[in-house]
Amino acid sequence: MLNKWEGIILKSIPYGESNKIVTIFTKEAGKLTAMARGAKKPASRLAAITQPFTHGTFLIRTGRGMGTLEQGERGESMRFIREDLEATAYASYIIELIDRLTENNERIQGIYELLYDALHAIDERYDPEAIALFVEWKMLPVAGIHPVLHQCANCGATEGEFAFSFQEIGFLCHRCFHIDKYLIRISPTQLKLIRTFYTVPIHRVGNLTLKKTTKQFMKKLVRTIYDEQVGIRLKSRSFLDQLESTPELLPRKEKPEEEGE
Structure with a gap:
């Protein structure tokens, strides 16, 4: 069967x-793998559209086993992601996280939109x-963790x-602080x-700017959950940690006015 699907190349x-x-x-069928024959050749019509982060429309022949990528048409170029080291690093982390937490041919509502919105925003x-x-x-x-945040x-x-x-993977009110002596005050x-x-779609938030200390605090919370409850280790996260410890690797950028605590 020949299918025309909108998608994003993960790897x-x-x-x-x-x-x-x-x-x-x-967008239509979730995550899948496909053979792109001849795509390693520079002159191949599949060479450009099989690069990671590529958004487009793909013509994929499916049947038993792995599908075959017949052709594709590029949508958004995601040029800035390819050219900026920090953008590339975070986009790679997002892609690897989504790839590791999803299965082939598994349709989970909202994941494609989350991926698209995230890459588009970056x-x-x-x-x-x-x-x-x-x-x-x-x-x-998606990782099986449902924090109680309401x-x-x-x-x-x-x-x-x-x-x-x-311990409870969520909020505790002041009346219940006693049940977890290691809770984090917020x-x-x-x-x-x-x-x-957790709840608001990325495209509805706009260009949210936060203080570095705020992002570090939020990152510590969510990554502790992943480390203790999910147990996945991502190569792209190691590179992000390296960038964090050696900021001189990144070009200097103008800092926007920050919000938050």
């Missing part, structure tokens, strides 16, 4: 002398670190002072921001 692996095996996250030069945080929080349910995870209270509990602004990361 492209050389196969043999001239072919590639590409992983594509499609390509539009929104803060890639903040965009990655959105993806990390929103992918928790009320106290213990008593169900919706008002009062709150803290974050890794401000009302931080509580609101966590809920925003």
Whole structure:
């Protein structure tokens, strides 16, 4: 069967002398792999459209086993992602996270839109670190983690002072602080921001700018959940950690006025 699907290239692996095996996250059919014959040849019509981050429309022949990529038409170029080291690093992390948490031919509502919105936002030069945080929080349910963020995870209270509990994987109100001696105290602004990361679509937020300390705090929370509850290790995260420890590797950029705590 020949299918015309919108999608984004997650990864492209050389196969043999001239072919590639590409992983594509499609809007209509979820994630799938396909053979792109001859795509390693520079003159191939498949060479350009099988690069990671490529958004476009793909003509894929499916049947038993792996599909075959017959042709494709590029959509958004994602040029900035390809040219900027920091954008490339965070986009790679987002792609690897989504790839690791999803299965081939598994259709999960909202994942393609999340991937597209995230890459589009980074390509539009929104803060890639903040965009990655959105993806990390929103992918928790896909990883089987459903944090309780709308009320106290213990008593169900919706008002009062709150803290974050890794034991309960969610918020605890001040009446229930005693059940977790290792809880993390949070401000009302931080509580609101966590809920925003988890529930609000990226395209509805706009260009959110946050203080570095705020992003570090949010990153510590969500990555502790992944480390303790999900247990995946991503190569792209190691590179992000290296960039974090050696900021001189990145070109200097103008800093926007920051919000948050």
